[in-house]
Amino acid sequence: MERRFHFISGLPRSGSTLLAAILSQNPRLHAGMSGPLGGAFHTLLGELSGRNEYSVFISDAQRQRMLRGLFDTYYGAEYSAEMVFDTNRSWCSKLPQLRELFPQGKVIACVRHVSWIINSIEQLVRKNAFQPSSLFNYQPGGTVYSRSEGLANGEGLVGFAYNALKEAFYGEDTANLMLLRYETLVSNPARAIAAVYNFIGEKPYAHDFDDISYQAEEFDLRAGTPGLHTVRKKVEAHERTSVLPPDVFRRFENDMFWLDPALNPRGVLVV
Structure with a gap:
């Protein structure tokens, strides 16, 4: 079976796990939370560069086969789905490589009001006050100011993803890029998922937005951030303070x- 690959990327705390949980209701699809392939891809790309004596x-053709082989090997016989969505925030920074390896592959970048992303992370930190989080290298100190600064800088959880998103949005490989707003996903999931299916050229599937299931408690507990990948059973918008x-x-x-059409010169699809 020739498995097709697509990618979920974008900003943290913006609905990527929820999107994956919804898509996984379709037995033809597999999607999950952020996994190891993004890091493995980055490492292998470096090891195949000129720093290797x-x-x-090593030719470019060999590099491409080895990088493509990561996906074929990782998503082996254990996965029966015909189509895989791999999730990682780094994919937005790898659009030129993904275009060459997967010409038909689409990148769905989840986005959200950045202030609410920072707020969501801060709420998790306060909720788990006795468990220092991996998001801050398990350091128990700091204030909301230092935490938000650390998240937003270029190497931070939010800052890196934001810069990678802008690189993708303003780059030359936007034909396979779609931005999905968190606000749309939670307030009108039917419209959001219909747009995803249309973008990837897949026939519609009758998803149940009142019965979403996703489990990642063990991972979140080890990360010192219980609730990091919690997905509510019903997809709906919630009033927040x-x-x-x-x-x-x-x-x-x-x-x-x-949100500003004037800042979208390449006409990237934003849903």
């Missing part, structure tokens, strides 16, 4: 470049 023996100081919340309120 034997790189003179920010726990961020007003100045922290305002710092990120104008970062949603995807």
Whole structure:
């Protein structure tokens, strides 16, 4: 069976796990939370570069076969689905490589108001007050200001993903890129999923948005952040109150470049 690959990427706390949980209701599809392939891909790409003293023996065709082989090997006989969505925030920074390896592969980038992303992470930290989180290298110190700064800088959980998203959005490989807003996914899941199916060229499936199932408790507990990948049974929007100081919340309120058509010169699909 020739398995087809697509990718879920974008910003953290923006619905990627929820999207994967919904898609996995379809027996033809497999999707899950962020996995190891993004890191393995990055590492192998580096090891096949000029820093390897034997790189003179490695052609681009060989590099492509080895990188493609990561996916074929990882998603082996244990996975019966005809189509796989691999999730990783780094995929937005790898669009040129993905285009060459998977010409028909689509990238669904989940996005959300950045202030609410920071707020969501801060709520998790406070909820698990006695368990330092892997999101901050298990360090128990800091304040909401240092945590938000650490998240937003270029190497931070949010900052890296945000910069990778902008690289993809303004790059030359946008034909296979779609942005899916968290607000759309939770308020109108039928519309959001219909757009995903249309974008990947797949026939519709009757999803049950009132009975979503996804389990990642063991991973979240080990990460010191219970609830990190919790998905509610029913997809619906919830009224929220920010726990961020007003100045922290305002710092990120104008970062949603995807909402302004004037800032979308390549006409990337935003749902």
